[in-house]
Amino acid sequence: MPELGLLALPLALVVLGLAAAGLDAVLSGGRASAPFGEIARLLVQQRRRTTRPDVLLLRVGVISLVAAPLLAAVVIPLGDAPVADLSAGIVWFNAMEVCVWGALWLTGWSVNSVFPLVGAYRFVAQGLAYELPHMFALITVALGAGSLRMSEAVQAQQGLWFVVWMPLAFLIYLVSALAMAFWGPMSQPVGSDLAGGVRAELAGPDRLLFQAGRYALLVVAAGAAVPLFLGGGAGPVLPGWLWALVKTVAVLALLVWVRHRVPAVRMDRFTQVSWLVLIPLALVQLLVVGIVVV
């Protein structure tokens, strides 16, 4: 049902994004309706003007932060089939999620202000740290499934979910999901020590799009974990799409909860851990899966 998926996908992204923002507000001690108030406030707020911004690149940056998770989501199966079942779907997901690097750097650079620029470079550094283990985790899934197609990755988990026999890859994926959405412990690019980092100078509709893109990223990162590691729509009684939704909500809730339990990690420390610990672990996991498959 690709046509139905085309309608359901943006709807699911919006609803899950609002749910994540609501849960985050509740965990911060606020009310679950807080995101709606924030949206209303940002809609009527004036844009902030800085001295000599590069407006073209700013627009490109903010809009591509929303477009990247949307485009990444088209290969995630909602139940049985994704909107577009590309033969290189896993690589497509990876490519779109890397576009966030460009989006954040452009946003931080183009407002012509110090803190956003520092935040942007923090994110690029974080990206260089998380991307290699993340890619190895994705490759492990592709190796286990014998295919780069998302639906075939789901098919391959009919008997046993990948999370069971590649737990390290799943953990690495979750860490990189946090880093990808600059969320929780990996939120230094928008850290309060930088007065908001990349988004420091954004106000009004720009900030609304930025926040929406960030929550969409978090949702897509959680949603992709389901076909990649958690058996997609597999489960008893309930229909496939509902199982996919339930699992996505569970992963999303975990990611949001982590923000309130784990302190921020500096990206140079994270780089060290990532390259010296996570990459070797990912390679060992890849080796184990390779041996099992062959």
Added chain:
Amino acid sequence: MAVAFWILAVVSVAAGIAVFVVDSMARATFALLASLLAVGLAFLLIDLEYLGVLIILMMVMEMLVMAVFMIMYMMNPAGLMPMKMVHNHRAAMIISAAVFVLLVAGIFLTSWPPRGGEPPADPTHQLGLAVMGPKMLVMMVIGVAILATMISTVVLATHRGRYARYGDDLERKRPLDPGEES
């Protein structure tokens, strides 16, 4: 299909020209990215899905690595000030125009051989076999060359090595942060 190809071709050439026309490092970087993304999308038109998506993935990362090189090597590290994107402006224009004309003339004057054989059923599989088989040596050499380049560029740019972080005998348990005195 033909329409899509021509649109992508024009976008890629126009963005390529824009790289040398704009006066900001960031705009030049992202104009180059736009040009390369159009090339990646053109690969999708000939059903080379994996290669096309891989080009998109790699080019985005490469352009952002270029942004890191901006702070590693440039006198104007943030790239915030306007600057000309060509050195030796007039000669550069003449040389690049001459090379472009030469290449285009080559395309039209060569008598291309007729197509032999059919595209494989699964080009991604075929690519994997080629990389892991007859092209293995080339890929290994390129891989090592890229790694050596990465390490040497970082070594040239950084002012703090592990001895600055861990002490002359690497004796410190916790590395010193930038700006922290021992």
